[in-house]
Amino acid sequence: MAATLHDVARLAGVSIKTVSNVIHEYPHIRPATRARVEQAIAELGYTPNLTARSLRSGRTGAIALAVPELGLSYFAELAAAVIEAAEEAGVVVLVEQTGGDRDRELELLRSPRLKMTDGLIFSPLGMGQDDVDRLEVPYPLVVLGERIFDGPADHVTMRNVEAARAATEYLLASGRRRIAIIGAHEGEVIGSAGLRLRGYREALDAAGVAYDESIIGHTTLWHRSNGARCMRELLDRGAEFDAVFGLNDTLALGAMRVLQESGRRVPEDVAVVGFDDLDEAGYSIPSLTTVDPGQAWIARTAVSTLMERIADPDAAGPPRLLLADFRIVERESAPADRLAPAAVPTR
Amino acid sequence: MAATLHDVARLAGVSIKTVSNVIHEYPHIRPATRARVEQAIAELGYTPNLTARSLRSGRTGAIALAVPELGLSYFAELAAAVIEAAEEAGVVVLVEQTGGDRDRELELLRSPRLKMTDGLIFSPLGMGQDDVDRLEVPYPLVVLGERIFDGPADHVTMRNVEAARAATEYLLASGRRRIAIIGAHEGEVIGSAGLRLRGYREALDAAGVAYDESIIGHTTLWHRSNGARCMRELLDRGAEFDAVFGLNDTLALGAMRVLQESGRRVPEDVAVVGFDDLDEAGYSIPSLTTVDPGQAWIARTAVSTLMERIADPDAAGPPRLLLADFRIVERESAPADRLAPAAVPTR
DNA sequence: CGCCGAGTCTACAACGTTGTACTCCTCGCG
DNA sequence: CGCGAGGAGTACAACGTTGTAGACTCGGCG
Numbered sequence: 001m002a003a004t005l006h007d008v009a010r011l012a013g014v015s016i017k018t019v020s021n022v023i024h025e026y027p028h029i030r031p032a033t034r035a036r037v038e039q040a041i042a043e044l045g046y047t048p049n050l051t052a053r054s055l056r057s058g059r060t061g062a063i064a065l066a067v068p069e070l071g072l073s074y075f076a077e078l079a080a081a082v083i084e085a086a087e088e089a090g091v092v093v094l095v096e097q098t099g100g101d102r103d104r105e106l107e108l109l110r111s112p113r114l115k116m117t118d119g120l121i122f123s124p125l126g127m128g129q130d131d132v133d134r135l136e137v138p139y140p141l142v143v144l145g146e147r148i149f150d151g152p153a154d155h156v157t158m159r160n161v162e163a164a165r166a167a168t169e170y171l172l173a174s175g176r177r178r179i180a181i182i183g184a185h186e187g188e189v190i191g192s193a194g195l196r197l198r199g200y201r202e203a204l205d206a207a208g209v210a211y212d213e214s215i216i217g218h219t220t221l222w223h224r225s226n227g228a229r230c231m232r233e234l235l236d237r238g239a240e241f242d243a244v245f246g247l248n249d250t251l252a253l254g255a256m257r258v259l260q261e262s263g264r265r266v267p268e269d270v271a272v273v274g275f276d277d278l279d280e281a282g283y284s285i286p287s288l289t290t291v292d293p294g295q296a297w298i299a300r301t302a303v304s305t306l307m308e309r310i311a312d313p314d315a316a317g318p319p320r321l322l323l324a325d326f327r328i329v330e331r332e333s334a335p336a337d338r339l340a341p342a343a344v345p346t347r
Numbered sequence: 348m349a350a351t352l353h354d355v356a357r358l359a360g361v362s363i364k365t366v367s368n369v370i371h372e373y374p375h376i377r378p379a380t381r382a383r384v385e386q387a388i389a390e391l392g393y394t395p396n397l398t399a400r401s402l403r404s405g406r407t408g409a410i411a412l413a414v415p416e417l418g419l420s421y422f423a424e425l426a427a428a429v430i431e432a433a434e435e436a437g438v439v440v441l442v443e444q445t446g447g448d449r450d451r452e453l454e455l456l457r458s459p460r461l462k463m464t465d466g467l468i469f470s471p472l473g474m475g476q477d478d479v480d481r482l483e484v485p486y487p488l489v490v491l492g493e494r495i496f497d498g499p500a501d502h503v504t505m506r507n508v509e510a511a512r513a514a515t516e517y518l519l520a521s522g523r524r525r526i527a528i529i530g531a532h533e534g535e536v537i538g539s540a541g542l543r544l545r546g547y548r549e550a551l552d553a554a555g556v557a558y559d560e561s562i563i564g565h566t567t568l569w570h571r572s573n574g575a576r577c578m579r580e581l582l583d584r585g586a587e588f589d590a591v592f593g594l595n596d597t598l599a600l601g602a603m604r605v606l607q608e609s610g611r612r613v614p615e616d617v618a619v620v621g622f623d624d625l626d627e628a629g630y631s632i633p634s635l636t637t638v639d640p641g642q643a644w645i646a647r648t649a650v651s652t653l654m655e656r657i658a659d660p661d662a663a664g665p666p667r668l669l670l671a672d673f674r675i676v677e678r679e680s681a682p683a684d685r686l687a688p689a690a691v692p693t694r
Numbered sequence: 695c696g697c698c699g700a701g702t703c704t705a706c707a708a709c710g711t712t713g714t715a716c717t718c719c720t721c722g723c724g
Numbered sequence: 725c726g727c728g729a730g731g732a733g734t735a736c737a738a739c740g741t742t743g744t745a746g747a748c749t750c751g752g753c754g
Contacts, residue, residue: 002485004740015704020742028701047459051401052740054463055709060398062441062463069427071626076423080416083444092460094409095442097430112394113439116401116409116463138349224630257632279418283571285604285632351710362734367712375731399710402739 003044012040023048062092063306064117066108068100068125072222073250073278074295075123078144081299082121089307091118100221102126109137118310121302124148129190140309142302146192149321154309156302156322158293160192163326164199167245167273167291170328172207174336176243176271179204180215182230182255183222183247196247196275215239219251227254235262242270243334249274249281249290256284256333271334286332294324350391359387370395409439410653411464413455415447415472419569420597420625421642422470425491428646429468436654438465447568449473456484465657468649471495476537487656489649493539496668501656503649503669505640507539510673511546514592514620514638517675519554521683523590523618526551527562529577529602530569530594543594543622562586566598574601582609589617590681596621596628596637603631603680618681633679641671 005016012019014037021029022037040046054060065082067075083093094117098104105127114120119140124147127134132151135143141153146160171179181200188194197216204211214237217230227246231254234241244259246252252274256266264270266286274281277292301322330336352363359366361384368376369384387393401407412429414422430440441464445451452474461467466487471494474481479498482490488500493507518526528547535541544563551558561584564577574593578601581588591606593599599621603613611617613633621628624639648669677683 005742006740016740017705017742018703021703024742028703030702033702047457047462049402049740050459050462051398051407052709053742054398055396055402055711055739056741056743058709060463061460070417070423070430071427073420073423073627076417076420076426079423079426079442080418080444083417083442087444092441092443092463094439095426095430096439097427097434110394112397113408115394115397116407116439224626228630254630257630260632279571280420280627283575283601283604285607352712353710363710364712364735365733368733371712375733377732380732396710399739400712402709402741403711403713405739 002049003046004049005046007044008037008040008046011044012037059310060116060118061090062094062117063303063310064094064096064114064120065123066096066098066105066120067123069097070095073280074248074276077278078123078295078299081296082303085300085303089303091307098124098126100125102128102131106131106134109134114139119306121306140306140313142306142309144298144302146190146195149190152319154305154320154322156298156305156324158295158298158324159326160195160293161199161202163291163293164196164245164247164275165203166199166326166328167275168200168203169207170289170336171243171245171271171273171334172203172209174271174334177209178212178215178241179243179245180217180234180239180241181245181247182217182219182227182234183251184216184218185220186218193247200245215241217255222248222251224250224254227251228258229254231255231258244270244272246272246274249276249278249288252288252290252333253280253284256288266333267335273334277329281329282331284333289331289334290329291326292329293326297324349396350393351396352393354391355384355387355393358391359384406657407463407465408437409441409464410650410657411441411443411461411467412470413443413445413452413467414470416444417442420627421595421623424625425470425642425646428643429650432647432650436650438654445472447472449475449478453478453481456481461486466653468653487653487660489653489656491645491649493537493542496537499666501652501667501669503645503652503671505642505645505671506673507542507640508546508549510638510640511543511592511594511622512550513546513673513675514622515547515550516554517636517677517683518590518592518618518620518681519550519556521618521681524556525559525562525588526590526592527564527581527586527588528592528594529564529566529574529581530598531563531565532567533565540594547592562588564602569595569598571597571601574598575605576601578602578605591617591619593619593621596623596625596635599635599637599680600627600631603635613680614682620681624676628676629678631680636678636681637676638673639676640673644671 005019008019009016019037022034070076079095086093105124121142123144127147129148132148135151135153143153143155146157184197185193201211217234219226219230244255246255252272256272259266259270266272274288274290277290281288281290352366355366356363366384369381417423426442433440452471468489470491474494476495479495482498482500490500490502493504531544532540548558564581566573566577591602593602599619603619606613606617613619621635621637624637628635628637
């Protein structure tokens with residue numbers, strides 16, 4: 001059906017290798033021959049069969065990206081950035097969704113479907129530190145996120161603790177003292193929730209503000225609705241606070257909505273800070289002050305690191321930990337200076 | 348490096364074809380032989396090389412999905428649904444971003460990178476009806492969206508005109524008479540904007556309400572910020588209206604924000620309706636009344652239609668047009684019954 | 695005049711898999 | 725006892741490409 005090197009070669013009256021040479025711009029070809037071959041290529045509309053090329057070369061020109069779910073804006077924006085970076089590097093991206101399910105993540109790691117790619121950028125959510133040795137795989141792998149540390153693969157992630165600490169310090173500096181948390185995970189030490197909560201506590205400790213369990217809202221999945229539900233629970237149990245730190249933007253936006261429904265003004269009564277700097281955070285009402293954790297850099301770095309490992313799989317070198325810079329993005333939901341100082345509840 | 352059939356065959360003391368037969372559950376194999384082969388497979392951790400299998404079989408087990416940008420929530424949710432449906436069909440998805448740029452779209456259609464996939468689900472944005480013959484490609488293709496009709500490929504899309512008409516009728520039924528539009532494209536006949544505007548006009552005509560250019564807001568790209576900008580322009584030029592129909596949710600949300608900033612109450616002063624039923628629409632303040640255009644069905648149908656064409660490329664049959672059902676999702680930004688009747692400006 | 699090297703091109707094998715055609719063996723039946 | 729049917733396994737080619745080794749030609753130099 002589709003034209004092959006053989007067809008072109010026959011039409012041009014040369015060997016298939018000569019056609020191959022023309023395509024790869026091998027220098028020693030007579031102009032006349034080259035012209036004839038090019039003519040034949042055009043005539044047949046020949047395009048190389050990448051599958052055959054892959055088999056021959058051992059490279060596919062594709063990488064895989066595994067994320068929990070594209071429906072989560074954070075991962076959609078991550079995927080967009082990865083695909084863009086990959087395009088610049090000349091490779092395409094195969095996207096898998098794991099649903100954040102540990103079993104599916106483990107299955108994916110040893111799935112032969114990956115044989116169609118040269119390497120994997122993997123953002124686990126269900127796996128944990130105990131699964132660290134499952135990251136020992138026979139292909140180039142770059143791990144994202146904060147579920148697993150000190151693994152055998154390169155790891156690109158953000159400064160969760162420092163960034164969360166900075167966000168909390170920002171709220172403290174603006175005069176808030178009772179900062180509620182939305183999205184904590186019970187007993188978690190690593191993982192986004194655990195690390196960000198640690199940064200929060202560090203900031204409180206440093207400022208001499210007591211940590212108060214009663215204003216810590218727990219929820220497992222970071223879906224939109226959970227931020228709302230979590231905030232509703234806090235309000236229902238009569239928690240008192242003058243600020244909210246949503247452990248990601250989605251949670252913060254859901255929580256902010258419930259706050260407003262309940263008659264509280266943001267930021268006058270309650271300041272709200274998120275984490276991720278989603279596109280959407282700039283367009284909520286009020287717009288959301290948040291932490292830009294350096295996602296764009298993470299995507300670029302993940303791709304370039306993976307491409308390095310692919311280019312040179314043997315010159316392994318020890319696994320690297322690469323950390324993005326973060327910054328606080330100041331918007332309306334939490335101005336740096338407290339606009340309308342309400343009565344601050346003290347303990 | 349990785350084990351091949353040869354390695355397994357040598358270890359098990361059989362021919363490579365026997366190993367292949369074991370893997371494919373060919374029935375006529377002695378239990379003892381099968382056991383030996385399976386033992387060898389386990390010992391070497393053999394997994395088949397999918398590239399080689401693809402070359403041999405002519406099928407890759409991957410399909411491509413080309414969308415303008417995953418950063419646009421609509422396409423992120425579409426991609427999520429397509430990947431999920433593809434997984435159920437046993438294929439993986441390679442995602443490309445075109446940026447909605449016509450040249451990149453045309454390039455993609457004849458890119459040899461597609462040779463790594465069995466077919467393409469293509470959502471063009473930059474191409475138009477004039478490019479219809481460029482959809483004549485030598486591989487299975489399913490087109491989404493409303494940029495091109497009556498092309499040579501299967502087309503899965505939504506009932507834009509009917510759905511927009513229904514949305515407008517919904518607003519009219521709730522007592523609104525001056526319905527502003529956000530996101531119109533000047534002079535466009537087909538394309539999402541053109542079709543939805545047509546539905547809007549049909550509804551106005553049917554209700555005997557005059558069409559008024561002065562409350563039609565234009566913008567090209569349907570990014571978040573443009574909905575806001577578009578609404579600001581309407582307000583600046585003193586347009587008067589008691590409802591807004593954002594031609595998609597993103598625009599509607601941006602516009603709603605500006606409305607509220609300007610002191611107007613939603614829905615009391617101005618009702619707002621969107622289009623797409625993004626996840627996010629349920630969590631804005633107020634939550635957004637919108638049109639669910641059947642995206643989930645579109646994704647599933649696109650995948651199954653493509654898989655059919657892949658399975659049977661010859662039994663072509665004429666290109667099909669498949670249309671999803673829609674429904675109005677009633678939320679707070681536009682209740683079915685007008686809550687707080689304000690003074691309705693009449694012409 | 696003969697030989698060397700560079701330029702131009704070709705033949706062949708290989709990547710790992712699977713379809714086809716074949717061989718060998720065993721068993722049952724006439 | 726001979727023959728055919730079918731079970732069990734093998735050898736080989738092919739998918740389309742590219743790397744390697746080599747063939748052939750021609751001009752220039754000793």
